[in-house]
Amino acid sequence: MESGDLKIxxxxxxxxxxxxxxxxxxxVQSNVTNRIQYLEAELKLPLFRRSNRGMTLTPAGENLLEYxxxxxxxxxxxxKSTQYSEHPAGLLRLGSIETTAAxxxxxxxxxxxxxxxxxxxxxxxxxxxxxLQKVLDYELDGAFVYxxxxxxxxxxxxxxxxxxxxxxxxxxxxxxxxxxxPMLFFxxxxxxxxxxxxxxxxxxxxxxxxxxxxxxxxxLSGVAAGFGVSMLPQSSITKAExxxxxxxHRLPEGYRDLHVWFVHRRNSIFSSALSRLFQMIQQP
Numbered sequence: 001m002e003s004g005d006l007k008i009x010x011x012x013x014x015x016x017x018x019x020x021x022x023x024x025x026x027x028v029q030s031n032v033t034n035r036i037q038y039l040e041a042e043l044k045l046p047l048f049r050r051s052n053r054g055m056t057l058t059p060a061g062e063n064l065l066e067y068x069x070x071x072x073x074x075x076x077x078x079x080k081s082t083q084y085s086e087h088p089a090g091l092l093r094l095g096s097i098e099t100t101a102a103x104x105x106x107x108x109x110x111x112x113x114x115x116x117x118x119x120x121x122x123x124x125x126x127x128x129x130x131x132l133q134k135v136l137d138y139e140l141d142g143a144f145v146y147x148x149x150x151x152x153x154x155x156x157x158x159x160x161x162x163x164x165x166x167x168x169x170x171x172x173x174x175x176x177x178x179x180x181x182p183m184l185f186f187x188x189x190x191x192x193x194x195x196x197x198x199x200x201x202x203x204x205x206x207x208x209x210x211x212x213x214x215x216x217x218x219x220l221s222g223v224a225a226g227f228g229v230s231m232l233p234q235s236s237i238t239k240a241e242x243x244x245x246x247x248x249h250r251l252p253e254g255y256r257d258l259h260v261w262f263v264h265r266r267n268s269i270f271s272s273a274l275s276r277l278f279q280m281i282q283q284p
Contacts, residue, residue, distance in 0.1 A: 003072070008039075009036065010069065012032065012055060013048075013061065013065050013068075017054045018033055018055070045060050047060060069138060073268075087118065088119050089272075089273070093139070093140045094121065094123045094140060094144075095135070095144070096125055096143060097131070098216055099232065099235075100144045100160065101125050103233075104144075104159075104260070112277060115276070116273065132151070132263065136151070136154070136265065141273075142262055144260055144261070149263065153266050156262060158261055159281050162259070163250075164231055164233060165232065165234050165251060166231055167230050167248050168223060169223060169247070173247070178229050178249070179203055179205050179208070181228045182228035183200075183211065185230065186212070220240050220245065224246050234248065264278075
């Protein structure tokens with residue numbers, strides 16, 4: 001069993017199909033198929049269940065994936081431990097909540113790239129819980145998420161401070177009336193949802209509706225059209241408010257503070273690339 005075979009196995013397990021795994025790895029599909037078949041023949045048992053909808057892990061495959069993740073992570077950290085230098089290079093895999101990516105990360109990562117051009121930056125967006133899991137699963141080196149987070153395996157530093165505001169269609173100011181409208185959020189796991197539900201409850205709203213929308217732009221459009229209201233960071237809605245598309249309303253003091261954390265896995269080895277980013281966040 002070779003590390004190359006384990007990387008192919010991991011990719012197929014994560015992507016669910018040979019085709020997608022081959023695309024991610026930039027391999028020929030037949031090569032991926034052959035290596036999976038070789039691995040199963042070597043172990044003398046099936047690692048995947050095949051169907052028209054893709055490939056899912058057998059119990060043996062699930063066990064192997066758990067060890068594969070650990071083995072490949074240790075190999076990656078072994079390489080990183082030899083690469084620490086004054087001139088960072090290599091891949092830095094980052095994740096971010098959408099609002100932070102749109103507002104804060106462009107200037108930060110532009111500055112970072114100018115200082116360390118040999119680092120290949122990779123950035124995906126998602127919601128806090130999903131990004132956190134990717135950090136825990138070693139799929140990301142770090143991520144910008146909403147805090148606080150209570151995870152023993154996660155360390156963090158506050159990256160940005162925000163103010164959470166309620167937004168509505170223009171010209172509306174009656175808070176009681178606004179709170180009868182649907183609340184629009186990114187998804188069920190959106191960090192603002194807990195604050196919104198607590199705020200609604202303390203405002204005497206025993207019945208309310210929360211709806212999921214996919215992107216910041218769609219939420220802003222829905223609010224502007226009077227379909228609903230939302231709670232978002234002030235910085236993410238400034239342009240829409242200045243354009244007269246929406247109005248913002250300050251929340252009570254206990255609901256305003258919003259912190260964006262940069263999180264990484266505890267006890268993982270820092271590459272030079274990650275260390276430099278960490279320093280820039282702490283000392284902008």
